[in-house]
Amino acid sequence: MPLIKSTYSAPPIFRNAHFSTIYASSLRKVAFSSSQRDRIKLEDGDFLDLDRNFSSERASEKLVILLHGLAGNSRRPYMKAMARIFAEAGWDTAAMNFRGCSEEMNRLYRSYNAGATEDLEAVIKHILAEKRYTEITLVGFSLGGNLMLKYLGENSDIPSEIKSAVAVSTPCDLGASLEELSQTRNIIYSKRFVRKLKKELFRRHLAFPEKITKEEIAGCKSLRDIDELYTSRAHGYKNAADYYQKCSSLQFLPNIQIPTLLINAANDSFLSETCYPVEVAKNSENFYLEIPPYGGHVGFIQNNKTYYHEERALEFIQSFSE
Structure with a gap:
């Protein structure tokens, strides 16, 4: 109703x-x-x-x-x-x-x-x-x-x-929306998010060099890459798909x-x-x-x-x- x-x-x-x-x-x-x-x-x-x-x-x-x-x-x-x-x-x-x-x-x-x-x-x-x-x-x-x-x-x-x-x-x-954000029409937004989040990950590398490397961060080209590398693992999920499904x-x-x-x-x-x-x-x-x-x-x-x-x-x- x-x-x-x-x-x-x-x-x-x-x-x-x-x-x-x-x-x-x-x-x-x-x-x-x-x-x-x-x-x-x-x-x-x-x-x-x-x-x-x-x-x-x-x-x-x-x-x-x-x-x-x-x-x-x-x-x-x-x-x-x-x-x-x-x-x-x-x-x-x-x-x-x-x-x-x-x-x-x-x-x-x-x-x-x-x-x-x-x-x-x-x-x-x-x-x-x-x-x-x-x-x-x-x-x-x-x-x-x-x-x-x-x-x-x-x-x-x-x-x-x-x-x-x-x-x-x-x-x-979350998963379906990430697919939308990854479309060409949204490239200006997704690149901006990736740039900001990678900047934060490099700061996190300096504080926790044993947990994440500069090479791994540099290799992230998309928001899903960041969720696979960091968001899911750092917060106890199996991978990005598991994170999206449960959250x-x-x-x-x-x-x-x-x-x-x-x-x-x-x-x-x-x-x-x-x-x-x-x-x-x-x-x-x-x-x-x-x-x-x-x-x-x-x-x-x-x-x-x-x-x-x-x-x-x-x-x-x-x-x-x-």
Whole structure:
């Protein structure tokens, strides 16, 4: 039942998926900054950093946790813009930096991946220990959206404070989406991701020369190569295929127990057909799906400072707010 007809109307030039994707990721400027950084100590001895902002209503009891995408961090425009619209509505914000994604490299050989829900659990536990918030919501982008959806679907007893969630431009079928990202039409994006990730792997080589060599890293020509060499092995999976199968959130969507919205543009060139789970939404009481005709990858641009997915996320979450 929860299939939502989209009202997004893209400015003519941004009906082109590549224009909207590139502009939103590379040219957009967002004025917003966090006021506090929390370093969360993880059970395995590692850490991650959480960038927080407290609304002008200092005693706010509502918090949104934001999860970034592949090779992202809390300072990406899409993260700052989503934090801004919630802050303006009186919500506190907490933007995750996955392991190794803040200025300081994490301590362990492992870092983050699309299914590392234990790190999201650690953040939620840290926040709940403050006994400040009665209402928490989650917003995830791309890889972070997959991680968030997996968390919601694999847990039958998530904390009662978590009331709703929104995922944006999310590859809920990791393997199939990687095939799409590897197509010629996406070469500008895949090369950029590979370049960034290899740079991080070379840093990891310096810290763990016995685990990965410069020659192995240099030999990676694609995202799948990186997942075969590093992501899967460093995080306990047999290979890339095993990682994609076990971490894809698609299989967990029917189990989601709180109102959750997925916004995936029909022209998002990163996503496979399986990332539009229409039948799951039709048969779910809690999983909502909206497929705007335009928007590319996190590029739902409008003729004002806010983007459509930001307004929709706030609207959806507010509609279930107590």
